[in-house]
Amino acid sequence: MQAFIARRLLAGVVILFFLSIAVFLMLRVAPGDPALLRVGPQASAQQVEAERERLGLNDPLPVQYWRWMRGVLTGDLGISDFNGESVARSIRNRLPNTLELLLMTVVLTAVLGITAGVVSAVWRDSPLDYAVRVVAVLGLSVPALWLATLALLVPLQLWGYAPPIGRVVHFFDDPWGNLRQFLPPALVLALGPAAAIMRLTRSSLLEVLRQDYIRTARAKGLLERVVISRHALRNAMIPPVTVLALQVSALLGGSVIIEQIFTLPGMGQYFFQAIFVKDYTVVQTLTLYTGVVVVLTILALDVVYAWLDPRIRYR
């Protein structure tokens, strides 16, 4: 197992290396000069040139790449030139917020999606099953950005209520205030993925329940509850867990929009601002960070597989 994890980590590092080069080159071959954007269209050619020099854009590409990588590895990423803050400090302040949002969303997705899927499969073709399936197909169709917008506008219109905005209340200082800030965006973000997980859990569990070993378990006279929870569920969980892990990548994308709407100072919002002003270092670094999160999630997934299905062994 350890050897397996080590090998996968190594593969992850290789993927991240290619990812870093891809983003680095993409930003540099694309049209649009970030120096020009900073000094403004009225600036003289010398001013633009000076700005390019200051941003280090005149150096050869390998030098620029090495400077950035050294920064990533030592944690010294310089000063962001759109808000004058240290990039490393911005990330340190924002990362916990995005991680909390992601964690809450993943937990909500798993709990809601799997519970609904199991209920729907066990009571197949009951009114409850139909209700759950209707909600799921709606959940896949309703855009999160619209739900989030309504979640803010409707309470504001009806009761003049707005959730605390801007500064984040930390969970350990004020749990209730923290939940008021994080729960609505997490719920909105979780709806679509939960619907997908629900559908997958349902079809996967129905598939497993048709198999011979389940018939054997029932024939032994086990309670249906035991058949489902101890025999069927673990095997049925593999596809939903896979998709759940792959959803993390999509959630990182979704957090860009949701953090924007709920004005949560997280990584998504930071990324969006950096894209707008073409702050290369920040865009590159945040992209790499999303890569790290996804690679680690997929690794965790492989470990969970082994626990769910003892037949899977890693060499």
Add this chain to the structure above:
Amino acid sequence: MAVRQADLVLGIEVGAGRRSLLRRLVRLARRYPLGVLGGVIVLSLVVVGAFAPLIAPHDVNDIGVAPPLSGISRQTPFGTDNLGRDMLSRVIWGARVSLAVGFIAVIGGTVVGAVIGLVSGYMGGPVDSAVQRLLDSLQAFPALVLLLIIIRLLGPSLENVVLVIGLGIIPGVIRIVRGAVLSEKNNAYVEAARAVGATPLRIMFVHIAPNIAALAIVIMTTLLGTAVLAEAALSFLGLGVPPPNPSWGADINAARTNLPVHIPWALFPGLAISLTVLGFNLLGDALRDALDPRLRGAR
């Protein structure tokens, strides 16, 4: 297998003779009522989009149709925005923009992805592993983030929105088509074609391609919903279809960022997005069940 079911559904079953096409369609419709509902939704939206100039009561950018931020009334059934533009007309024209972007991006992306998946899956070897490694790297990368970077660098325009959404769906199409080709190429008909000396190109595009056509139709239907959502997200963030084109996503964003709060302004464009995506999802689900059992439970 897949193709036979596809023929059945599409009503081109060989030697079908006696039973009329209509009867068969009715039978299918009975079996998949939700699919019919989805089809009706999609078809109505396509009609609304195509005939927007005739249907919409006002021009999209006609200001002062009614007082700004009017509510729901007989004159303005969906209310007006902060410039007094008729929201019903904007939602109708939005269907045109959204569906046009969706169809062009999805058809283009599916064709490119399917060709790559076909070649990669059939040829195998170093080409295939190179494509696979590239897809693995792309997977470590949220699609929306990629779209945002590219569109910011290229600049928002109708063409670029189509381009990035098309690019965004290619990896998924490659993966699914490649998987289908891998199982398809073990069939006897491929062996037979090879035995009579068909070139790989001919085997791929004349023999295998028709057999994965049903799969492609299913993928495209579901992807259309995804593309509509992506267009809305880009426009919402101000990086989508630029004005004066109306866009559902952009209107929701405008409603969100302007005070005072006016619910109808945000409500109807979002309902339109939801209805469109719902239509594609219902249709896609039914097509998947009818055409391609391999995909059941996917997504």
